[in-house]
Amino acid sequence: MESMNENGPTNAARPDAPTSPDGGVGVHPPSTDIASYPDSAEVEKSYFKRTFSSLANIEFRFLWIGSLLTMGAMQMQTFARGFFVYDLTDSGLLLGVVSAGAGAPGLILSLYGGVLVDRLEKKRIIQTCQVAFTILSLIIAILILTDNIKWQHLLISSFIHGSIMPFMMPARQAIVPQVVAKEKIMNASALNSLAMSVMSMLAPALAGGLSAWIGMANLYFIITVMYIASWMVTGKLSRHAAVATRTGKSALSDIAQGFSYVRKDNIIFLLLIMGFVQVMMMAPIRFVMPIFAKDVFMVSEFGLGWLLGLMGAGSLVGALIIAGMSKIKRRGYLLIVSGVLSGIVLIGFSALSEFVPLFLPALAFMVIIGAIQSGRMTLQNSLTLEYVEPAYRGRVMAIQGLTWGLMPIGVLPLTIIADHWGAPVGLALLASAFIVISALMLAFSPKMRALH
DSSP: OOOEETTEESOOOOTTSOBOTTSSBOOSSOOOOOOSSOOSOSSOSSHHHHHTGGGGSHHHHHHHHHHHHHHHHHHHHHHHHHHHHHHHHOOHHHHHHHHHTTHHHHHHHHHHHHHHHHHSOHHHHHHHHHHHHHHHHHHHHHHHHTTOOOHHHHHHHHHHHHHHHHHHHHHHHHTHHHHSOGGGHHHHHHHHHHHHHHHHHHHHHHHHHHHHHHOHHHHHHHHHHHHHHHHHHHTTSOOOOOSSOOOOOOHHHHHHHHHHHHHHOHHHHHHHHHHHHHHHHTGGGGTTHHHIIIIISOOOHHHHHHHHHHHHHHHHHHHHHHHTOSOOSOHHHHHHHHHHHHHHHHHHHHHHHHHOOOHHHHHHHHHHHHHHHHHHHHHHHHHHHHHSOGGGHHHHHHHHHHHHHHHHHHHHHHHHHHHHHOHHHHHHHHHHHHHHHHHHHHHHOHHHHHOO
16 A cells, blocks of 8 residues: 655555565565656756756755755865864874764664654754754864864764764655656766765865865854755755654664565665675775875875865766766676776775875876766665665665764774875775675676666
């Protein structure tokens, strides 16, 4: 029996779908949850129209602009926190500790966040998180302005930020199928990656220039204003009733149900594994870039901004390529193969950094790394959203969000290796492990290879 919200059907049952742990429908073929908001056209002839087709939907446009502002503020904040900690302490270990500060609350709260996302209106969750981010960045700005800032404050900030993200991220992802049609999910996911890529490209470079020009305190004030603007734009979204019904069960029961759902579905399970490996072994490069900038390439915070900014430029290219494709065959095979390629490129960057530390070639590597990572993330996210049942989207996105909670913890061993043997060696070891795992998946997982 289909559940209804104010916008029409959201969970049409499929007779050929397997049974989920609570007796509901399963996930194969892909979910039939379709938003009622019309897109400009079902099929666009031009590449440009295909690339930005989801933005013709006014609901998605509000969501996307709000995400653009939020991601920009987060990227600037990540840059500011990382560079400021390393500048204050000159310690790769403390840089890793502050980065890992976001990990523990993410692990504890992520699953509960997924339950709330399935039960509550997602717009309200997103806006509440934006208000919390605003208050947090404002406090740090005042501490820096009054010259009372210490690295411990940045550790606390990282911890609180990590406590908010388990609610923000699954809500932002799970709301997408409620505002766009099913056939536009990959395009919308690519445009969300595009927003992140644009901010990854512009925000670090802008933050580096602004911190050198107007100081770190004023940079944090700018971040605060961006969070306020994102809250205002997101407020223009229509309300969307929760898809899951309130059964009166405890949060722990709902969490266990979500894990059972993932465990019984091989495709969702493997997609989450691929996302976990991507985040744990590829994403940490952003967190150790201050070490590469200062100790390997001998550049200032402005140079660090270029390293992170051009990685964002590459992410932009990768997202644009995926968004402009009307249909990609064998997406699972492409996801796995791109993992091997990503590891090889990272090893090349590590070799350059270790033996011929030239800044301009390093910038070229950043573009390639960003493009591959963005394409992989878009493929993995869109496949997961398409194949998971609507009533479980929040919990599945929360389980996936556990990897982002673990990622700062994964940065810690990388920074420890960097302190003893150098950042290039640590990065090469991580990339090698990623290649091995991707190769094993390619050899022994026919279901992933055949995923379309």
